[in-house]
Amino acid sequence: MVRLTINGTPIETDADPEMPLLWLLRDRLDLTGTKYGCGSGLCGACTVLIDGRAVRSCTVPAGTVTGAVVTIEAVADARHGFTPDQARLADRVRRAWIAEQVPQCGYCQPGMVLAALALLAVDPAPTEPAIAAAMTNLCRCGTYDRVRRAIRRAADDRG
Amino acid sequence: MTADDPAGCPVNLSGRTALPPVTRRALLAGLGAGAGALVLGLRLGGPGAAELRPIALNAWLGISPHGAVILVDRSEMGQGVHTALPMLLADELDYPWDRIAVRMAPVGPAYRNPILGAMATGGSTSVRAGFLPLRRAGAAARIMLVEAAAALWRVDPADLVTADGEVRHPPSERAVGYGALAPLAARRPVPATIPLRGRADWQLIGRPIPRRDVAAKTDGRATFGIDVRVPGMVYAAIRQCPTFGGTLAAVDTAALTEAERAEVRLVQLPDAVAVVADGWWRARRTLDRLAIRWDRGANASNHTDAIRARLTAALGRAGTRVVDRGDVDAALAGAARRLDADYHLPLVAHLTPEPMTATAEVTAERCTLWVPTQAQSLYREVLPDLLGLAPDAITVNTTYLGGGFGRRFEADFGIQAALIARAVGRPVQLIWDRAEDVRHDFYRPAHAGRVTVALGAEGEILGWHHRVAGPSIMARALPQMMRDDIDMTTIEGLHDQPYALPALRIDAIRQEVGVPVGFWRSVGHAINAFVLESMLDEVAHATGRDPFALRRALLAGAPRHRRVLERLAEVAGWHDRPLAPVAGARRGRGLALHGCFGTIVGEVCEVTVFDDGRLAVDRVVAVIDCATVINPETVDGQVRGGIIFGLSAALAQAITIQDGAVVETGYRDHPVLTLADSPEIEVELLKSDAAIGGVGEPATPPIAPALTNAIFAATGRRLRSLPVAAHDVRAAAPPAGVDG
Known part of the structure; x- marks a missing residue:
């Protein structure tokens, strides 16, 4: 039995507590925005927010999660799982990502966006080294330049 | 493939949409309740919707009063x-x-x-x-x-x-x-x-x-292969024979509990075992609890060193003389000086961010695939025989691809999904884990190149003899593309190189290496550009000429190339902007130029080599002439992406074969460039009147030689093999100035 709060909704499933959060999201709850990339916490495609921190869900047993989980689906529809402040930030990041035309193949981008959200939530105007330190998600298409630009744009956009 | 669809009209131009559209909104409305089946066409709703179906005006365009498709x-x-x-x-x-x-x-x-x-x-x-x-x-x-x-x-x-x-x-x-x-x-x-x-x-x-797919790819709505959901589907994990050409001997399930046995199904393929379960993680975990015996096959003793030795030995064989222009023998006989160099390149994997995956449903009458593929037609060629179905009974729905880079030109994973689905009688989504993905790729070919350059008394190039040894991609993948037993991908970028060399001879020697090889972003160009552009740099330094000036002089008959080169030098500040010194380090700037797929790209790479051996790639400047630019935004993205892709390989990627199997298993031992380590990139697009060129690949070939030429400029070390990480690049050059 696993009890969690995901995108603001409490859920209870009979899933194996050892099942990584990633697969609970994908295979049990059909929240497929969170991607499988490596299963080792290296690539970041499976990034979700737990209590606002970016966490690689492929290495976190679902049964150990006590915080509130937010997935990329909340960025698509911010009514779910975000406080009003977080929702505004999520919207800024989403708009910056689109304005900078960041994604190519797009597979890593949900994780990138959530990692950027986690960064901007604690550091509203990150320096280049801060961006480099926080954004450890891997992108095979090489969108890093545009990721940097989108984060700067989202930071500048705060009103 | 409709999550980004703005118009919301149903499509029925040719009988079928790409993918039954699924929105994630249904989930947000109530997690777990009625998830996953909101069809976009429903938005039209009500009577009259049928009349609003687009009318096809040709194979690509449909128009309804509601919008166009x-x-x-x-x-x-x-x-x-x-x-x-x-x-x-x-x-x-x-x-x-x-x-x-x-x-x-x-x-x-x-x-x-x-x-x-x-x-x-x-x-x-x-x-x-x-x-x-x-x-x-x-x-x-x-x-x-x-x-x-x-x-x-x-x-x-x-x-x-x-x-x-x-x-x-x-x-x-x-x-x-x-x-x-x-x-x-x-x-x-x-x-x-x-x-x-x-x-x-x-x-x-x-x-x-702006790209049509960006919004859906930003907030997770885009449907990749791994995101397909079909009613009644189950999930499969797979373990393939570690050695290439080996087969499955036996599977022992003794370690499984009764409960586990009830929950999973095993499917044996000739060279693999799949476990099917109601969730991928369960399938994958069960796989680990099987004792699998393999017949390791003919390549069981293969080894990286043996591959290199075989390729080096092959350089001594005659091979096929593909190009013989001018009199190379006379040039060598009359040379004041000769430069000889051997180059080696390792096998490299693709590591698409989305591992290999496909979803299949197979009945007695039909096979339906949902697959991130670069090669739709291939399934209709291969599956009919395997499944006993007519080609028309094979339906291929293409999802978004989580990276392609040539890997998804192959159909291996889609075929497996179809065979597993047929065996279990239910729709199956097969997902390879990352280790399978790395260990069962179709790799960029291992390569050995040997170049002999004849120089005149003034250092001018009199003749160029270039030998390439490596396995063939085409002999396996597209045999109809072989020309007189020559795989043109092994010499592409060499036989059509733009430099005015008075005598040029190219010999191609086919040498298989016991490892499947395939199409890797820019294919043979990435390999041959490394050798050609490195060797030109060697000539420049050996004859005391500026690498830019040497190339420019050789490009008198190639005005498009020359224009790219000249503009590149200007943008990069090649002549007038020296690199700022860094304490405890040496800095260098390298140049490379390459034309392929109708497009010419020049790149300058700037590096810092610290005294402790650390290497930083600081900046890359790229100038591209693809003749006609359709969308400057996407061309710019492809150039940046092509550079990062090539840099990842050049810096640190090499596949190691040990006892016939690939040693590497993922991002830890086949590393991909991170944001922190990626250089600042400046891109300039040039237009010209030439026929329109492609942009997905041409930025990749120049970056490896631009990088190693920069390392040479900084340290005096000539890297004649990749990856750079295999070399000690500490600034003090060895006496010979060469790292094999």
């Missing part, structure tokens, strides 16, 4: 074709861009890639191949709509104009929408002559039009 017949893997190809058609159509929906096409003869001869995406061909046909399709449709309006109103078509999705008759101030005209227009013959707009009148081409 353009079918795209190439796979979207990040290169932007789901925007660029519709732009081509829409440019001639006079229809509002934001009312056009974009969908993936099914497999069909109309969607054959004329350059590749099949429905396939690769070779940087999509825009080049579509440039004329798609504009003609848009122009023909517009003419047919105009003629339909002329017939309706009984007026001269010459008096009609089109704008904003309407045909207008200015004398009478009448206007009618394309949607209303479409049924009439569809019955008109295709016009005999189809004039196209000139460059000056292009509406969309050349503009930075």
Whole structure:
């Protein structure tokens, strides 16, 4: 039995507590925005927010999660799982990502966006080294330049 | 492939949509309740929806009063074709861009890639191949709509104009929408002559039009192969024989509990075992609890060192003389000086971010695939025999690709999914874990190159003898592309190189290495550009000439290349902006130029080599001439991406073979460049009057030699093999100045 709060909704499933959060999201709850990339916490495609921190869900047993989980689906529809402040930030990041035309193949981008959200939530105007330190998600298409630009744009956009 | 669809109209141009659209919103409305089946077409709702179905005016375009739909017949893997190809058609159509929906096409003869001869995406061909046909399709449709309006109103078509999705008759101030005209227009013959707009009148081409897929890819709504959900589907994990060519001997399930046995199904394939369960994690975990015995096959003792030794030995064989221009023998005999160098390149994996995956449903009558693929046609060629079905019974639905880079030109994973689905009698989604993905790739070929350059008394190049030894991709993948037993990919970028060499000889020696090789972004060009552009750099330094000046002098007969080179030097500050010194380090700047797929790219790479051996790639400047730019936004993205992709390989990627199997298992031992380590990149696009070139691959080949030439400039160390990480690049050069 696993009890969690995901995108603001409490859920209870009979899933194996050892099942990584990633697969609970994908295979049990059909929240497929969170991607499988490596299963080792290296690539970041499976990034979700737990209590606002970016966490690689492929290495976190679902049964150990006590915080509130937010997935990329909340960025698509911010009514779910975000406080009003977080929702505004999520919207800024989403708009910056689109304005900078960041994604190519797009597979890593949900994780990138959530990692950027986690960064901007604690550091509203990150320096280049801060961006480099926080954004450890891997992108095979090489969108890093545009990721940097989108984060700067989202930071500048705060009103 | 419809999550980004703005118009919300159902598509039925050729009988089938790409993928039953699924929105994630259903989940947010109530997690777990009624998840996953909100069809986009439902938004239309109500009576009359059927009449609003788009009417097909040709294979790519459908129009309804509700909006237009353009079918795209190439796979979207990040290169932007789901925007660029519709732009081509829409440019001639006079229809509002934001009312056009974009969908993936099914497999069909109309969607054959004329350059590749099949429905396939690769070779940087999509825009080049579509440039004329798609504009003609848009122009023909517009003419047919105009003629339909002329017939309706009984007026001269010459008096009609089109704008904003309407045909207008200015004398009478009448206007009618394309949607209303479409049924009439569809019955008109295709016009005999189809004039196209000139460059000056292009509406969309050349503009930075935002990509259609960006919003859905930003917030997780985009459907990749791994995101497909089919009613009743189960999940499969797979373990393949570690050695290439080996087979499955036996599977022992003794370690499984009764409960586990009840929950999973085993499917044995000739060279693999799959576990099928109601969730992928359970399937994958069960796989680990099986004791599997393999017949390791003929390559069981293969080893990286043995591969290198075989390739080196092959360089001594005669091979096939592919090019022999001028008198190389005389040049060598009369040379004041000779430069000889051997180069080696390792096997490299693709590591698409989305591991290999496919979803299949197989019945006695049909096979339906949902697959992130670059090679739709291949499934209709291969699966009928395997499944005992007619080609028409194979349906291929193309999802977004989580990276392609040539890996998804292969059908291995899709075939496995179909075989497993048939075995269990239910729809199956097969997902490879990352280790399987790395250990069962079709790798960039291992390569050995040997170059001998004859130099005259003034250091001028008299002759160039270039030998290449390596395995063939085409002999396996596309045997019809072999020419007199020569795989042209092994010499591409060499036989067509732009430099004015008085004598040039190229020998190709085919040497298989016991490892499957395949198409890796830019294929042979990435390999040959490394050797050619490194060797030119060696010549420049050996003869005391500037690498830019040497190349420029050799490009007298190649004005497009020369223009790229000259502009590159300006943008990079090659002549007038020395690198700022860094304490405890040496800095260097390297240059490389390469043309492929109709496009020319020059790159300058700037590095800092610290005294402790750390290497920083600081900046890359790229100048690209792809002749005609369709969407500058996506071209810019492809250049940056091609550079990062090539840098990852050049810096640290090499596949190791031990006891016949690949040692590497993922991002830890086959590393990919991170944001922190990626350089600042500056890109400039040049236009020219040449035939339009491709952009997906050409930025990759120059970066490895630009990097190692920069390392040489900084340290005096010539790296004649990759990856850089295998070398000690500490600044003090060894006496010979060479790291093999």
